[in-house]
Structure formats: structure tokens, C-alpha cells
Amino acid sequence: MDKSKKKFSFVIITFIIGFMIAVQFQTVQKPIERDTRDIWQLREALLKEKELETNLLKEIRSNDEKIDSYESQKKQSKEQTLKNTLQELKAEAGMTEVNGPGIILKIEPVMENIRLGEPVTKVISPDLLKRLLNELNMYEAKYVSIDDQRVINTTVIRDINSDTKIDGHTIKSLPIEVKVIAESKQKAEKLYNRMQGSKSTEEFFIDNLKLTISPPSENITIPAYDNPIHIRYMEPVKDTKGGKS
Incomplete structure (x- = not known):
């Protein structure tokens, strides 16, 4: 019985020693890394x-x-x-000055009548100016001024007490200039050629007026419209909340 106990104790001790040796060997093989900085x-x-x-x-x-x-x-x-x-x-x-390519038309009394001593035409009829404007617009004029008065969509040309007025401006004497600006240089040249073959020259001559058409220029200046613009049939939109007025 004593021999059995001694053998068992020897086995246990041997196992413990072997286990310790194994642990020590494993530790030597994989040492713990340290921060050596x-x-x-x-x-x-x-x-x-x-x-x-x-x-x-x-x-x-x-x-x-x-x-x-x-x-x-x-x-x-x-x-x-x-x-x-x-x-x-x-x-x-029309509330800003514009500059661009175009032509200038000059309206003046017929010089031959002056030499012959005939009465000099000092006024130009509103109808004659309207026909001229319609023709210019038909030939794609973009901006127009008459006697330095800008012509816009609401411009009114009429006779008041035998005076031709453009939006209140009176054409007091001749000669006057009609300045026209086209959209491009090519269109200005096209406008010039068309006006050269226009009947307007004959219509003005019948009224003892001479219409002279200048060659196209690249630098025509037309002033801004300087009269107040009256807006009718328009009112501000009412403020709405939640989609309801």
C-alpha cells in the first residue's frame, strides 16, 4: 500500500515538473513584447x-x-x-441708353423750294412719321429715336393744336434726325438697302420734305426714354397665406 502511494506521488510530482518545464519552454519561445522606446x-x-x-x-x-x-x-x-x-x-x-450698329435718317425741307422762294415746310405730319416707323419696324429696326426722343411700344405720335408731338415732345423745327439701331451689323446694312429702295422718300417729297438715309454706322447712340411710364390695368398680387387669398 505504501509502495502504491509512493508510485502515485512520484507520478504526480513528475507530471507537475513536466508541466512547469513545458510552460517555461513556451515562455522562452514567445516572450511578451514590450514597448522599449x-x-x-x-x-x-x-x-x-x-x-x-x-x-x-x-x-x-x-x-x-x-x-x-x-x-x-x-x-x-x-x-x-x-x-x-x-x-x-x-x-x-426703353429706360436705358443703347448703342449699336444702325443708320440715321435726316428729314429736312426741300432745298429747291427754298431757292424758288416757295413757303418752307416747317412741320411734319404725324401720319408721315407713323408710316415711316411702321416701315422701319417691318425692316427689323430694334431701337428708334425721333428728334432725340426715344420711341417705345407705348409711344404716341399725334397732332395737338397743329403741332406734331411725340409723347408730349413737340417737333418745333426741321431738320430732325431719326436714329435707328439694328440687331447686328449685317441687319443694319440690310435695313439701309431696303430703305434706299423704299417709297418713303417719295412720300416725304410729296410733303415738300427730303428724306436722306445715311450709310450704316457701327456706333449709333439712342437715348433712354425720359418720360414717366403709366401702367394701367395692373395691380399688385395680394399676399396669400396657406394657399388662400
């Missing part, structure tokens, strides 16, 4: 991390500034669009 290497690594953090913060700040800039440009773009639209509307209404 000194304090200066650690400081350098920390500095790199701080630099990375600083760069990231700069990038975030830069992106925020770009977003603010985009928002500002977007707002300015809306304002500029409104300004451009207003300017276009003013130009269409």
Missing part, C-alpha cells in the same frame, strides 16, 4: 499625433470657410440675378 521617442510620437490633430482641425476649418463662401456666393448670385433681370426689363422698356 525611450522618453524621447515617445515625445516624438506624441508630437506627430498632435501635428496630425492640428492638420485635421485646419482641414475642418477650411471646409467650414468654403461652405460659408459657397452660401455667400449663392446669396450674392440671387441678388445679382435680380439686378440683371431688372436691368433687362429696363432695357426692354
Whole structure:
């Protein structure tokens, strides 16, 4: 019985010793990794991390500034669009001075009648001016002025107390100039050629007036319309809330 106990104790001790030797061998084979850097290497690594953090913060700040800039440009773009639209509307209404290629028509008394001592025609009839305007528009005139008075869509030419008036402006004496601007240089030349073969010259001559058509010019200036524009049959839209007026 004692021998059995001794054998059992020997086996247990042998097993424990073998286990310890195995553990020690495994530890030697795979030693635990340690951070062997000194304090200066650690400081350098920390500095790199701080630099990375600083760069990231700069990038975030830069992106925020770009977003603010985009928002500002977007707002300015809306304002500029409104300004451009207003300017276009003013130009269409004739409220701005315009410059471009075109021709100048000169209306004056017939010189032959002056030499013969006949009465000099000092006025021009509204009907004659209207026919001239209709012809110019038919030949694609874009802007027109008569005696430095801008002609727009609402312009009225009429006889008041034997005076020819253009929107209240009286044509007091001759000669006067009719300035015409076309859309392009080519259209200005086309307008000139058509007016050269027009019957307007004969119609003016019947009224003892001479119509002279100048060659096309690339630099014709027509003034802005300087009379108040009266708007009728129009009223502001009422403010609506929730889709109900």
C-alpha cells in the first residue's frame, strides 16, 4: 500500500515538473513584447499625433470657410440675378441708353423750294412719321429715336393744336434726325438697302420734305426714354397665406 502511494506521488510530482518545464519552454519561445522606446521617442510620437490633430482641425476649418463662401456666393448670385433681370426689363422698356450698329435718317425741307422762294415746310405730319416707323419696324429696326426722343411700344405720335408731338415732345423745327439701331451689323446694312429702295422718300417729297438715309454706322447712340411710364390695368398680387387669398 505504501509502495502504491509512493508510485502515485512520484507520478504526480513528475507530471507537475513536466508541466512547469513545458510552460517555461513556451515562455522562452514567445516572450511578451514590450514597448522599449525611450522618453524621447515617445515625445516624438506624441508630437506627430498632435501635428496630425492640428492638420485635421485646419482641414475642418477650411471646409467650414468654403461652405460659408459657397452660401455667400449663392446669396450674392440671387441678388445679382435680380439686378440683371431688372436691368433687362429696363432695357426692354426703353429706360436705358443703347448703342449699336444702325443708320440715321435726316428729314429736312426741300432745298429747291427754298431757292424758288416757295413757303418752307416747317412741320411734319404725324401720319408721315407713323408710316415711316411702321416701315422701319417691318425692316427689323430694334431701337428708334425721333428728334432725340426715344420711341417705345407705348409711344404716341399725334397732332395737338397743329403741332406734331411725340409723347408730349413737340417737333418745333426741321431738320430732325431719326436714329435707328439694328440687331447686328449685317441687319443694319440690310435695313439701309431696303430703305434706299423704299417709297418713303417719295412720300416725304410729296410733303415738300427730303428724306436722306445715311450709310450704316457701327456706333449709333439712342437715348433712354425720359418720360414717366403709366401702367394701367395692373395691380399688385395680394399676399396669400396657406394657399388662400
